[in-house]
Amino acid sequence: MYLDLLQLGGALAAVAAVTATYSAVLHVSNATTVALSFLLIVLVVSAVSRLWIAVVTSVAAMLCFNFFFLPPVGTFTIADPQNWIALFAFLAVALVASNLSLLARTRADEAMARRDEVARLFDLSRDVLLMTDGQEALSLLARLIARRFDLPYVAICLPRESSGWEVATAGQLSLELDRAQLEMTFAAASRTLEFDAQRRSYVGHRTLDIGGQAVALVPLRLGSKTVGLLASAGRTVDPGTLDALGGVAAIAIERLEFLQERKAAELARQSEELKSALLASLGHDLRTPLTAIRVAATNLQGSWPDERARSEQTDIILAEVERLARLFQNILEMARIDAGAVSTERQWTQPSQIIEAARAQVEHTIGARPVEIAAPPPDVLVRLDPQVTAAAVAHLLENAAQYSPVGTPIDVTATIGDEGLRITVRDHGPGIAASDLPRLFDRFFRGVAAKGRVSGTGMGLAIARGLLAAENGQVWAENCADGGARFTIVVPGEQKKMEESA
Amino acid sequence: MTSPARILLVDDEPSIQRAVIPLLKSRGYEVDSAGTGADALRIVFSHPPDLIVLDLGLPDIEGTEVCRRVREQSTVPIIVLSARGSEADKVAALDLGADDYVTKPFGPEELLARIRVWLRRLLSDERVETGRITIGDLTIDYDRRRLVRGNDEIRLTPKEFELLAFLSRNPDRVLTHRAILKEVWGPNAVDQPEHLWVLVAQLRKKIEPDPSRPRYLISEPWVGYRLATEHDGS
Numbered sequence: 213m214y215l216d217l218l219q220l221g222g223a224l225a226a227v228a229a230v231t232a233t234y235s236a237v238l239h240v241s242n243a244t245t246v247a248l249s250f251l252l253i254v255l256v257v258s259a260v261s262r263l264w265i266a267v268v269t270s271v272a273a274m275l276c277f278n279f280f281f282l283p284p285v286g287t288f289t290i291a292d293p294q295n296w297i298a299l300f301a302f303l304a305v306a307l308v309a310s311n312l313s314l315l316a317r318t319r320a321d322e323a324m325a326r327r328d329e330v331a332r333l334f335d336l337s338r339d340v341l342l343m344t345d346g347q348e349a350l351s352l353l354a355r356l357i358a359r360r361f362d363l364p365y366v367a368i369c370l371p372r373e374s375s376g377w378e379v380a381t382a383g384q385l386s387l388e389l390d391r392a393q394l395e396m397t398f399a400a401a402s403r404t405l406e407f408d409a410q411r412r413s414y415v416g417h418r419t420l421d422i423g424g425q426a427v428a429l430v431p432l433r434l435g436s437k438t439v440g441l442l443a444s445a446g447r448t449v450d451p452g453t454l455d456a457l458g459g460v461a462a463i464a465i466e467r468l469e470f471l472q473e474r475k476a477a478e479l480a481r482q483s484e485e486l487k488s489a490l491l492a493s494l495g496h497d498l499r500t501p502l503t504a505i506r507v508a509a510t511n512l513q514g515s516w517p518d519e520r521a522r523s524e525q526t527d528i529i530l531a532e533v534e535r536l537a538r539l540f541q542n543i544l545e546m547a548r549i550d551a552g553a554v555s556t557e558r559q560w561t562q563p564s565q566i567i568e569a570a571r572a573q574v575e576h577t578i579g580a581r582p583v584e585i586a587a588p589p590p591d592v593l594v595r596l597d598p599q600v601t602a603a604a605v606a607h608l609l610e611n612a613a614q615y616s617p618v619g620t621p622i623d624v625t626a627t628i629g630d631e632g633l634r635i636t637v638r639d640h641g642p643g644i645a646a647s648d649l650p651r652l653f654d655r656f657f658r659g660v661a662a663k664g665r666v667s668g669t670g671m672g673l674a675i676a677r678g679l680l681a682a683e684n685g686q687v688w689a690e691n692c693a694d695g696g697a698r699f700t701i702v703v704p705g706e707q708k709k710m711e712e713s714a
Numbered sequence: 715m716t717s718p719a720r721i722l723l724v725d726d727e728p729s730i731q732r733a734v735i736p737l738l739k740s741r742g743y744e745v746d747s748a749g750t751g752a753d754a755l756r757i758v759f760s761h762p763p764d765l766i767v768l769d770l771g772l773p774d775i776e777g778t779e780v781c782r783r784v785r786e787q788s789t790v791p792i793i794v795l796s797a798r799g800s801e802a803d804k805v806a807a808l809d810l811g812a813d814d815y816v817t818k819p820f821g822p823e824e825l826l827a828r829i830r831v832w833l834r835r836l837l838s839d840e841r842v843e844t845g846r847i848t849i850g851d852l853t854i855d856y857d858r859r860r861l862v863r864g865n866d867e868i869r870l871t872p873k874e875f876e877l878l879a880f881l882s883r884n885p886d887r888v889l890t891h892r893a894i895l896k897e898v899w900g901p902n903a904v905d906q907p908e909h910l911w912v913l914v915a916q917l918r919k920k921i922e923p924d925p926s927r928p929r930y931l932i933s934e935p936w937v938g939y940r941l942a943t944e945h946d947g948s
Contacts, residue, residue, distance in 0.1 A: 503819035506821055517736065
């Protein structure tokens with residue numbers, strides 16, 4: 213309003229200035245010059261200001277024209293009838309011109325607004341394409357719409373078969389949408405066409421009044437299918453834009469659902485792969501010992517073996533039973549890790565006890581191989597779960613024994629520091645292929661070179677990691693500069709020195 | 715063969731070797747063993763065995779590849795050891811020249827029976843190839859395309875005869891569905907096993923004493939068929 217008055221004042225001042233300059237200073241008396249000058253002012257005013265200001269300016273200019281320049285000068289009477297025509301022609305031209313100019317300006321403004329909205333839509337589409345799926349994806353979409361369109365309230369409402377309406381909102385305003393209204397609008401939108409060409413209007417749009425706020429509801433459409441509703445309030449957006457916005461939002465939702473489906477399919481595929489990997493490795497690892505046991509046991513039944521052959525066959529059976537037992541243990545441990553059922557109980561322990569226990573568990577695999585142990589003195593204690601830790605170390609020892617040449621030593625060191633207990637297991641084998649390192653601890657992963665050459669299930673290292681995770685511990689692998697692989701575990705835990713008297 | 719038969723056992727599992735080698739020796743066979751495909755091929759070509767028992771899961775070369783390379787130079791019988799459930803491996807090995815298979819975990823008698831069959835066939839193969847063959851109470855006359863049981867001729871359709879002839883030229887050998895289809899119907903029919911099922915059913919009705927418990931035309935599930943020369947009674 214203040215701006216309007218200022219513009220009116222300016223316009224009238226311009227009219228006054230032209231009048232004063234022409235009549236008092238320049239003594240211009242040519243009616244055409246004056247009329248054109250006034251017309252110029254009116255055009256400028258109508259181009260930058262409102263219609264009523266332009267009209268008032270036109271009338272003021274006409275009065276000045278009549279009073280100061282049309283004879284008899286100094287009165288509002290007009291002597292020459294021709295001048296009446298000039299006066300009204302001036303007024304008419306001024307009014308038409310201001311109307312036209314205003315119209316052009318309105319068009320330009322509309323085009324600007326349209327361009328602005330298209331730019332917003334474009335930005336939104338880009339945002340939407342960059343969106344990733346997740347728990348909050350729908351809310352994120354609502355937030356993106358609210359931000360891009362400066363809307364204080366946006367709600368995306370999707371009908372869900374199981375749980376009524378899923379509504380994701382964004383913006384400062386909080387409004388409660390009536391579910392029955394949503395249902396009605398959705399049903400109506402589902403039945404109607406996208407655009408009613410005859411009435412030149414978007415059908416299916418609806419405006420609700422919620423707590424004095426006009427809430428615009430637009431259907432989210434994918435082709436002719438309505439998938440939900442978009443509610444917005446607080447700022448009026450052109451219906452065409454809203455409709456386009458609904459389309460973009462619908463595509464975004466479709467894309468999110470597609471991403472989720474793909475993720476689910478990917479997960480299913482992975483678990484399927486895990487299953488077949490488990491079956492394949494179990495198949496081999498069960499069959500071989502079973503065959504050996506069966507043949508050896510039948511051999512024992514026969515009358516042919518002598519004492520030495522009998523003991524050899526018995527050894528085979530015992531060794532293969534041991535192998536089966538270890539396999540069984542692995543499967544159980546894996547199941548416990550999967551079920552999150554690894555329970556830990558911390559107690560004061562000597563590090564050397566853990567290593568000895570681990571070694572005893574895989575005695576069979578290690579065989580006669582030398583194991584060099586460097587552990588802290590026996591009076592240094594660390595507080596952790598000795599059984600879980602030992603089981604993890606056992607898997608590392610087994611791994612080292614399996615993947616390094618028979619007869620080469622395995623070095624085990626234990627140190628206690630602020631980080632807790634650190635144990636390294638180092639072999640003198642060929643080391644780990646660089647390409648295998650990233651997946652080394654993955655379940656059922658077998659090194660490319662080891663596949664086939666060394667029998668194994670690919671469970672050991674995965675179990676070690678799973679067990680340690682239950683103790684907040686870590687495990688990693690690296691190749692030593694002078695050959696061989698080194699596995700390191702760190703398990704957090706306090707340390708203390710044993711009391712002399714204890 | 716007057717000297718004991720020499721068997722090459724190829725398996726990378728020490729426990730299997732340690733159990734099977736004494737078993738074979740106890741039956742009077744001479745046994746060589748190899749833990750890798752490369753070793754196996756070396757032995758096959760330097761010191762040819764009478765029979766090879768070959769595990770398909772070898773650390774260096776695929777067992778099927780070993781089959782192929784042995785077959786390039788030798789007709790020595792190959793018995794493949796393979797896991798149940800990996801029928802595709804068996805079929806591949808048989809198509810590449812293996813003669814038979816035993817499924818792990820196998821019992822000793824199963825393996826010994828297969829070895830006996832193949833060593834015996836080795837002896838019978840030394841006969842001069844004639845125009846006819848007798849299997850059990852059936853006599854197949856290839857020249858006149860006739861099948862005779864005792865004094866009675868069993869009338870067969872041309873396809874039935876072709877099937878029986880193909881199987882009988884490879885007695886006791888497992889022939890894969892694919893190989894049979896290719897032989898009897900031609901290369902375009904290899905993916906239509908239903909032809910074979912129907913024909914086998916027809917042939918069984920004519921030659922089997924009890925078609926529901928075949929004695930000649932033995933089905934090897936998912937793999938193929940074999941024509942049994944001896945009656946196991948099982």
